Amino acid sequence: MKEVKNPRKPLLYYYGIVLLILLLFNMIIAPLLVQKQVIQVDYGTFMGMIEDKNIGSVEVGNAQILFTDKEGTTIYKTGAMNDPTLTERLYAAEATFGQEIQQGTSPILSFLLSFVLPLVIFIGLGQYMGKKLMEQAGGKNSLAFGMGKSSAKVYVQSTGGIRFSDVAGEDEAKESLAEIVDYLHNPQKYADVGASMPKGLLLVGPPGTGKTMLAKAVAGEANVPFFSISGSEFVEMFVGMGASKVRDLFKQAKEKAPCIVFIDEIDTIGKKRDGQMGGNDEREQTLNQLLTEMDGFEGNNGVIILAATNRPDSLDPALTRPGRFDRRVPVELPDLKGREEILKVHAKKIKMSDNVDLHTIARMASGASGAELANIVNEAALRAVRNARTIVDQSDLEESIEIVIAGYQKKNTVLSDHEKQVVAYHEIGHALVAAMQSHSAPVQKITIIPRTSGALGYTMQVDEGDKYLMTKQEIENKIATFTGGRAAEELVFEEITTGASNDIEQATKLARAMITRYGMSEAFDMVAMETVTNQYLGGDTSLVCSADTQNEIDKKVVELVKRQHEKAASILRENREKLDELARFLYEKETITGEEFMEILDEKGGRVQ
Numbered sequence: 001m002k003e004v005k006n007p008r009k010p011l012l013y014y015y016g017i018v019l020l021i022l023l024l025f026n027m028i029i030a031p032l033l034v035q036k037q038v039i040q041v042d043y044g045t046f047m048g049m050i051e052d053k054n055i056g057s058v059e060v061g062n063a064q065i066l067f068t069d070k071e072g073t074t075i076y077k078t079g080a081m082n083d084p085t086l087t088e089r090l091y092a093a094e095a096t097f098g099q100e101i102q103q104g105t106s107p108i109l110s111f112l113l114s115f116v117l118p119l120v121i122f123i124g125l126g127q128y129m130g131k132k133l134m135e136q137a138g139g140k141n142s143l144a145f146g147m148g149k150s151s152a153k154v155y156v157q158s159t160g161g162i163r164f165s166d167v168a169g170e171d172e173a174k175e176s177l178a179e180i181v182d183y184l185h186n187p188q189k190y191a192d193v194g195a196s197m198p199k200g201l202l203l204v205g206p207p208g209t210g211k212t213m214l215a216k217a218v219a220g221e222a223n224v225p226f227f228s229i230s231g232s233e234f235v236e237m238f239v240g241m242g243a244s245k246v247r248d249l250f251k252q253a254k255e256k257a258p259c260i261v262f263i264d265e266i267d268t269i270g271k272k273r274d275g276q277m278g279g280n281d282e283r284e285q286t287l288n289q290l291l292t293e294m295d296g297f298e299g300n301n302g303v304i305i306l307a308a309t310n311r312p313d314s315l316d317p318a319l320t321r322p323g324r325f326d327r328r329v330p331v332e333l334p335d336l337k338g339r340e341e342i343l344k345v346h347a348k349k350i351k352m353s354d355n356v357d358l359h360t361i362a363r364m365a366s367g368a369s370g371a372e373l374a375n376i377v378n379e380a381a382l383r384a385v386r387n388a389r390t391i392v393d394q395s396d397l398e399e400s401i402e403i404v405i406a407g408y409q410k411k412n413t414v415l416s417d418h419e420k421q422v423v424a425y426h427e428i429g430h431a432l433v434a435a436m437q438s439h440s441a442p443v444q445k446i447t448i449i450p451r452t453s454g455a456l457g458y459t460m461q462v463d464e465g466d467k468y469l470m471t472k473q474e475i476e477n478k479i480a481t482f483t484g485g486r487a488a489e490e491l492v493f494e495e496i497t498t499g500a501s502n503d504i505e506q507a508t509k510l511a512r513a514m515i516t517r518y519g520m521s522e523a524f525d526m527v528a529m530e531t532v533t534n535q536y537l538g539g540d541t542s543l544v545c546s547a548d549t550q551n552e553i554d555k556k557v558v559e560l561v562k563r564q565h566e567k568a569a570s571i572l573r574e575n576r577e578k579l580d581e582l583a584r585f586l587y588e589k590e591t592i593t594g595e596e597f598m599e600i601l602d603e604k605g606g607r608v609q
C-alpha cells in the first residue's frame with residue numbers, strides 16, 4: 001500500500017522558512033548596525049597621517065584608498081591620486097599592505113549573502129513553481145501546502161445555449177431528462193407529493209452519441225448553471241487532490257443550486273474497486289469522496305448529478321445503487337430516422353443544394369454515431385470548398401461518408417495491373433454473392449480506389465431500413481458475402497492474396513457469435529458460451545466454458561465458415577460470365593454505383609432468386 005500523505009504535514013515547511021527568514025534578518029541587519037564607520041577624508045589628511053606614521057593597514061584601489069589608523073579602530077577613505085612615491089612613503093610609515101580592510105562586511109555576512117540567500121530564493125521559487133503547477137493541473141488548491149482554504153476553481157460553464165431541439169433523435173433519453181428539467185423548474189410540485197428526484201442519472205452509450213450534449217441541454221432548458229468536469233481530471237498526480245476536488249465541486253454546486261453537475265467519463269474514477277493490494281489509492285479516495293458527497297446531500301436540494309460513461313458494466317456497484325446514480329438513461333447509436341434527423345440538424349449550419357437527399361445519406365451511414373454524422377457533414381462542406389464551390393451537393397456528402405468510413409483516397413498508391421484486376425474481381429465477388437442471395441442487402445457502390453485506411457477497394461452495402469432482428473439465414477448469407485471476395489480470387493486466378501484479412505476477421509466474428517451467443521447451432525442449443533464485456537466499445541467477449549467445449553466451438557466455427565465459403569464459390573462459378581463482365585467494368589471505371597451493377601446483372605439471364 002502506498003503511504004497516504006497527510007496534506008497538512010508540509011505546514012512544518014512553512015514554519016521552517018519563516019524561521020530562516022527571521023534568522024537571516026537578524027544576521028544581516030545586526031552586523032550592519034554595529035558596522036565600523038568609514039570616514040571620508042581628503043588626500044592631504046592621508047598624507048599627514050603617513051607623515052605622522054599613524055597608518056595601520058592600507059588598501060590601494062584604482063579609484064579609492066582605504067586605510068586605518070595605527071590602532072585600527074577607524075577606517076578612512078580617500079580618493080586615489082597619481083602618487084608614484086606613495087608606496088615608498090607608506091613603507092617608511094610602517095603601514096601594512098595587501099590586507100583587505102573589512103568594511104563592516106563580516107565573514108558571516110558574506111557567507112550568508114553568497115550562500116544562504118540564494119538558497120532561500122531557490123526554495124521560495126520552488127514553492128512558487130509547485131503552486132503554479134498545481135494550479136495548472138486545475139486544482140488551485142493550496143491545501144496541500146497547509147495554507148488552509150482552497151482557492152476554488154470555478155467549474156461552472158456556459159452551456160452555449162444548447163437545447164433539446166439541438167439534440168436530434170434520442171427521444172427516449174430526452175423524455176427521461178425532460179422530467180429533470182420540469183423538476184428544476186418547479187421543485188415544489190414534486191415536494192408536495194413527496195416525490196424526490198434521483199440525485200444522479202447515468203447516461204450510458206457508445207462514444208459520440210450526444211451524452212455531453214444532452215447534459216448541457218438539460219441545463220439549457222432548465223436555465224440553471226452547468227458544472228462540468230471529466231472523471232480523468234479528478235485523478236491527479238498528488239494523492240488526495242482528487243478527493244479535495246470533489247469536495248470543492250460539490251461545495252460550489254450547493255451554493256449555486258439548483259444546478260446540473262456533469263461528470264464525463266465517470267468510469268475513470270468509478271471503476272470497480274477490486275480490493276487488491278497496490279490498487280489505485282488516489283482513484284479510490286476520489287470515488288469514496290464522491291460517494292460521501294452524494295450521500296451527504298438530501299434529495300430535493302436542487303443539485304442534479306449527470307454522469308456519462310461508455311462502460312457501464314465496469315462501474316463500481318456502490319455508484320449505481322439506489323440513492324446515488326440510480327437512474328440509467330441509455331443513449332444509443334441513432335437508427336435510420338435518428339441519423340436523418342441528426343444530419344438535418346447539422347445540415348442547417350451549412351449551405352446545401354436542394355437536390356441533396358439526406359435520407360439516402362442516412363441509409364449509407366449505417367452504424368454511424370452522432371459525432372460521426374456531424375463529421376460527415378463537415379467533411380462534405382470542406383470538400384465543397386476544396387472544389388471551389390459555394391454550396392454542398394450530394395456527391396460531397398457521399399464522398400465524405402467514404403472518407404469517414406474508409407479514409408481519404410490515396411492518390412499515390414499505384415497498383416500494378418494485375419493487382420488492380422485482383423481487387424476488381426475480389427470486390428465484385430462480394431457484391432455478386434450478396435446480390436445473388438435474396439436476403440442480402442443490395443449494393444450501393446463498389447470502388448477500387450485505394451484509401452488511406454489501407455483498403456484497396458470496398459463494396460458498400462446499404463440496408464433498406466433498420467434491422468433489429470437477424471435470422472440465422474441472414475447471418476449465414478452475410479458470412480457467405482464476406483467470403484465472396486476470396487472465392488472470386490480463387491476461381492479466377494487460382495491463387496490467394498492477403499487482401500481478404502478483414503473479411504476473414506468479420507466472418508469469423510459472426511460465425512463465433514452464432515454459435516456462442518445466439519444459440520444457432522444444434523450442438524450447443526441455447527447455452528451461452530461467451531459473454532459480452534464491453535458492450536459499447538467494440539463488444540469484447542470473454543469465454544465462459546470448459547477447454548473441451550472451446551475445442552468443439554472452434555471446430556464448429558471452422559465448419560460454418562467453410563460451408564458458406566463453398567456456397568459463395570458455387571454462386572460465383574454459376575455466374576462466371578457475369579463475374580467477368582462486372583469485374584471488367586469495375587476495372588475500367590474504378591467506381592461503379594449500385595444501379596450500374598444491377599443493370600449489368602439484370603441485362604440477360606436475370607437474377608437467381
Ligand code: ADP
Binds near residue numbers: 208
Ligand atoms: P458523447 O458525450 O456521447 O461522447 P457528445 O455529446 O460530445 O458525445 O457529441 C459530440 C458531437 O457529436 C456533438 O458536439 C454533436 O455535434 C454531435 N452529436 C452527437 N449526437 C448528436 C445528436 N443526437 N444530435 C446532434 N448532434 C449530435
Ligand code: ZN
Binds near residue numbers: 430485500503
Ligand atoms: Zn473483401
